Amino acid sequence: MTPEEFSKYAHARMAKELDILTKKGHDYTQGSKDRYKNFNDLAKELELSSLAVMFIFFKKHLDSIKTFIKHGAVESEDIQDRIADARNYLLLMGAWISERPSKDVVYICKSCKYSTHVDYETCPACRQGTMVVNEST
Numbered sequence: 001m002t003p004e005e006f007s008k009y010a011h012a013r014m015a016k017e018l019d020i021l022t023k024k025g026h027d028y029t030q031g032s033k034d035r036y037k038n039f040n041d042l043a044k045e046l047e048l049s050s051l052a053v054m055f056i057f058f059k060k061h062l063d064s065i066k067t068f069i070k071h072g073a074v075e076s077e078d079i080q081d082r083i084a085d086a087r088n089y090l091l092l093m094g095a096w097i098s099e100r101p102s103k104d105v106v107y108i109c110k111s112c113k114y115s116t117h118v119d120y121e122t123c124p125a126c127r128q129g130t131m132v133v134n135e136s137t
Protein backbone atom coordinates (compact mmCIF):
# COMPACT_ATOMS: atom_id res chain seq x y z
CA MET A 1 0.00 0.00 0.00
CA THR A 2 1.50 3.31 -1.05
CA PRO A 3 1.24 6.33 1.27
CA GLU A 4 -1.47 7.71 -1.02
CA GLU A 5 -3.40 4.44 -0.97
CA PHE A 6 -3.06 4.30 2.81
CA SER A 7 -4.34 7.85 3.16
CA LYS A 8 -7.35 6.99 0.99
CA TYR A 9 -7.94 3.79 3.01
CA ALA A 10 -7.66 5.66 6.33
CA HIS A 11 -10.14 8.35 5.28
CA ALA A 12 -12.62 5.74 4.02
CA ARG A 13 -12.34 3.74 7.26
CA MET A 14 -12.75 6.83 9.45
CA ALA A 15 -15.88 7.81 7.50
CA LYS A 16 -17.23 4.27 8.00
CA GLU A 17 -16.38 4.37 11.74
CA LEU A 18 -18.19 7.68 12.14
CA ASP A 19 -21.18 6.21 10.32
CA ILE A 20 -21.19 3.17 12.65
CA LEU A 21 -20.79 5.45 15.68
CA THR A 22 -23.78 7.54 14.62
CA LYS A 23 -25.96 4.49 13.99
CA LYS A 24 -24.90 2.68 17.19
CA GLY A 25 -25.21 5.95 19.12
CA HIS A 26 -28.97 5.42 18.98
CA ASP A 27 -28.49 2.03 20.66
CA TYR A 28 -26.19 3.48 23.32
CA THR A 29 -28.54 6.34 24.21
CA GLN A 30 -31.84 4.40 24.02
CA GLY A 31 -33.62 7.64 23.08
CA SER A 32 -31.97 9.65 25.85
CA LYS A 33 -29.79 12.72 25.27
CA ASP A 34 -27.09 11.05 27.37
CA ARG A 35 -24.61 9.45 24.96
CA TYR A 36 -23.50 7.09 27.73
CA LYS A 37 -26.96 6.07 28.98
CA ASN A 38 -26.66 2.33 28.48
CA PHE A 39 -23.10 2.32 29.87
CA ASN A 40 -24.19 4.37 32.90
CA ASP A 41 -27.20 2.10 33.51
CA LEU A 42 -25.05 -1.03 33.33
CA ALA A 43 -22.34 0.59 35.47
CA LYS A 44 -24.91 1.25 38.17
CA GLU A 45 -26.22 -2.33 37.99
CA LEU A 46 -22.75 -3.85 38.20
CA GLU A 47 -21.32 -1.24 40.60
CA LEU A 48 -18.56 -0.37 38.16
CA SER A 49 -17.58 2.92 36.57
CA SER A 50 -19.06 3.70 33.15
CA LEU A 51 -15.50 3.74 31.86
CA ALA A 52 -14.99 0.16 33.07
CA VAL A 53 -18.18 -0.92 31.25
CA MET A 54 -16.97 0.71 28.03
CA PHE A 55 -13.62 -1.01 28.46
CA ILE A 56 -15.35 -4.40 28.77
CA PHE A 57 -17.18 -3.81 25.47
CA PHE A 58 -13.92 -2.59 23.92
CA LYS A 59 -12.08 -5.69 25.19
CA LYS A 60 -14.64 -7.93 23.50
CA HIS A 61 -13.60 -6.46 20.15
CA LEU A 62 -9.92 -6.84 21.01
CA ASP A 63 -10.59 -10.51 21.75
CA SER A 64 -12.13 -10.88 18.29
CA ILE A 65 -9.06 -9.27 16.74
CA LYS A 66 -6.90 -11.68 18.75
CA THR A 67 -8.97 -14.60 17.40
CA PHE A 68 -8.45 -13.27 13.89
CA ILE A 69 -4.69 -13.11 14.47
CA LYS A 70 -4.64 -16.68 15.81
CA HIS A 71 -7.07 -18.34 13.38
CA GLY A 72 -7.24 -16.01 10.39
CA ALA A 73 -10.99 -15.52 10.76
CA VAL A 74 -13.75 -14.53 13.15
CA GLU A 75 -17.19 -16.11 13.09
CA SER A 76 -19.80 -13.49 13.76
CA GLU A 77 -18.68 -10.21 12.18
CA ASP A 78 -16.26 -8.88 9.60
CA ILE A 79 -12.84 -8.19 11.12
CA GLN A 80 -12.81 -4.66 9.69
CA ASP A 81 -16.08 -3.96 11.52
CA ARG A 82 -14.57 -5.30 14.76
CA ILE A 83 -11.59 -2.97 14.32
CA ALA A 84 -13.99 -0.07 13.62
CA ASP A 85 -15.96 -0.91 16.79
CA ALA A 86 -12.75 -1.11 18.85
CA ARG A 87 -11.64 2.29 17.52
CA ASN A 88 -15.08 3.75 18.28
CA TYR A 89 -14.91 2.49 21.87
CA LEU A 90 -11.53 4.22 22.23
CA LEU A 91 -13.16 7.41 20.96
CA LEU A 92 -16.08 7.05 23.40
CA MET A 93 -13.71 6.37 26.32
CA GLY A 94 -11.60 9.40 25.35
CA ALA A 95 -14.68 11.63 25.17
CA TRP A 96 -15.97 10.27 28.51
CA ILE A 97 -12.62 10.96 30.18
CA SER A 98 -12.46 14.46 28.69
CA GLU A 99 -15.86 15.28 30.22
CA ARG A 100 -14.80 14.19 33.70
CA PRO A 101 -13.19 16.52 36.21
CA SER A 102 -9.40 16.37 36.35
CA LYS A 103 -7.70 13.31 37.78
CA ASP A 104 -6.81 15.35 40.84
CA VAL A 105 -10.43 15.07 41.97
CA VAL A 106 -10.87 12.54 44.76
CA TYR A 107 -14.24 10.93 45.43
CA ILE A 108 -15.03 9.79 48.95
CA CYS A 109 -17.74 7.45 50.25
CA LYS A 110 -20.17 9.21 52.60
CA SER A 111 -20.53 5.99 54.62
CA CYS A 112 -17.16 4.24 54.89
CA LYS A 113 -14.86 7.07 53.71
CA TYR A 114 -13.30 4.90 50.96
CA SER A 115 -11.66 7.23 48.46
CA THR A 116 -10.83 6.87 44.78
CA HIS A 117 -10.17 8.89 41.63
CA VAL A 118 -12.90 6.93 39.78
CA ASP A 119 -16.35 8.52 39.58
CA TYR A 120 -18.50 5.65 40.93
CA GLU A 121 -22.15 6.26 41.81
CA THR A 122 -22.12 3.72 44.63
CA CYS A 123 -19.11 2.94 46.79
CA PRO A 124 -17.24 -0.13 45.47
CA ALA A 125 -15.94 -0.86 48.98
CA CYS A 126 -19.06 -0.90 51.18
CA ARG A 127 -21.52 -1.08 48.23
CA GLN A 128 -24.04 1.22 49.94
CA GLY A 129 -22.47 4.66 50.35
CA THR A 130 -22.87 7.49 47.87
CA MET A 131 -19.63 8.81 46.41
CA VAL A 132 -19.11 12.58 46.62
CA VAL A 133 -16.24 14.84 45.64
CA ASN A 134 -13.88 15.12 48.58
CA GLU A 135 -13.70 18.88 49.06
CA SER A 136 -10.87 18.60 51.60
CA THR A 137 -8.29 17.50 49.01
Ligand SMILES: [Zn+2]
Pocket residue numbers: 109110111112113114123124125126127128129
Ligand atom coordinates in the same frame (compact mmCIF):
# COMPACT_ATOMS: atom_id res chain seq x y z
ZN1 LIG B 1 -18.31 3.00 51.26
